[in-house]
Amino acid sequence: MTLHATFLGTSGAVPTVNRNPSSLFVRREGDAFLFDAGEGTQRQMLKYGTGFGVSDVFVTHVHGDHVLGLPGLVQTMDFNDREERLTIHTSKGTADRIEQLVFAVGGDVGFDVRVSEVSPGEVVLDREEYEVRAFPVAHRTSAVGYVLDEHDRKGRFDREKAEELGVPVGPKFGRLHEGEPVELEDGTVVEPEQVVGEPRPGRKFVYTGDTRPTKATVEAAEGADVLVHDSTFANDAGERAEHTGHSTAGEAGSIARQAGVTRLVLTHVSSRYAGDAGVLKDHATREFTGRVLVAADGMELDVPYPDR
Template sequence: MSMRVTFLGTSGAVPTTSRNPSAIFVNREGDRLLFDAGEGTQRQMMRFGTGFAVSDLFVTHIHGDHVLGIPGLVQTMEFNEREDPLTIHAPRGTGDEIEALVHAVGNRPSFPVRVTEVTPGETAVRREDYEVRAFRVDHDANAVGYALVEDERKGRFDRERAEELGVPVGPKFSKLHEGEPVELDDGTVVRPEQVVGDPRPGRRFVYTGDTRPSENVVAVAEDADLLVHDATFASDRADRAAKTAHSTAAQAGDVARRAGAARLALTHVSSRYANDTSAHRREANEAFDGEVLVPDDGQVVEVPYPDE
């Protein structure tokens, strides 16, 4: 099953000629999820071919560079004759502001738009084999991050071993893989643990939104396959990062290292570094041995399973 992450907006508080404000699109096996919607997000979705069939929008906080794209996005969906509902998830206490954005300039969407509020620790969305959880971050606003966490997968089925035990090829293979014992013609019972390996981990995608380095983020991002972390500044502006409740690239690298993440994507890059993010990459690499990305707008990242 595929999980594809498209970085629609990677800039900090203001857009640049090459970077839009915050927005990340995740396509998980056809489930299309959007995390934040800075101004112009609908144009980025057209530009990079994600389409508008988003079921859920997850807002980290209501600073403009994370939400000003909502009115345009909703109206573009309406112009495209959308009928499917859209659910917008936002930190508890910010629902009224999100509603105001949805209905900006008197707009009344012709399709259902539902706004829900989440608190850290709550599951915002539960689907058949994954969920999206809100978690606490450290920002100067009512803010959360989001973690997309897949359920464990079945262990691998050992066909060769099953045949050695006399299990005939066919429906009994499926029953064993589903966790049910089977009885052979001679009365022998073969149990799942004899032919099915240990459960295998699913994938974990973690998006912090805006935050200072946080012990809670370290805990939530444990063994993350992709951690997308605030890296607004390089170390030359560490004081500014602390004052404005953001992180440096080195701090993001340290969080990824302590969390044991596989890959780190640095985002929310200040316009100060719009033309040169080499310091971000270098400083994060000094703190973190895994793969470091400083994605450009439009970059697509595939998230494989941990055992692939």
């Protein structure tokens, strides 16, 4: 099953020629989501071919570079005759501001827009195969990060072993894989554990939004396949990062190391690195020896299963 991310906006608060304000598109099989929606997000979606079929927008916090794209996005969806509901999730105490922003111009639209407040630790979206949870972050305002966490998958079905035990090819294979014992013609009962391996882990994708480095992020990102972390500044701007509620690349690398993630993606890149953001990767790799990427607008990332 597909788990694919497209980085629509990777700049800090000030956009640059090559970086739009924050927005991340994630597709999981047939479901599509946005994490934050900075100014011009709908144009980025057109440019990078994601389409507008998102069901949920997960807002980390109500600062302009993370939400000013919402009115335009909603109006574009309306112009495209959208009928399906759009749910915008936002941090506690900010729903009124999001509603006022979305409908500041244009009034009502022809589809249902629901704004839902979320609290740290809450399961925001609960689906059969995965869930999206909010976790606390440390910024200058009410803010959360989000974890897309897949449930364990079924173990591998050993067809050869099943045939050796006399299970006929057909529906009984499926019943065994679903965890149901089956009875053969001679009365023998074959149990699922005889032919199905241990459950296999799903994937874990974590997006922090703007934040200082926190223990809560380490806990939320433990064992993640991908951690997308605020990396606004290089290490020599540590005081500035602390003052503005952001992280340095080195601090993001330290979080990734402590959490034991597989890949770290650095984003929310300050305009001071418009010419070359390579220093951010250099500083992150001093702390984290796994794979480090500096996000760029239009960058696409496939997330494979851990056991591939």
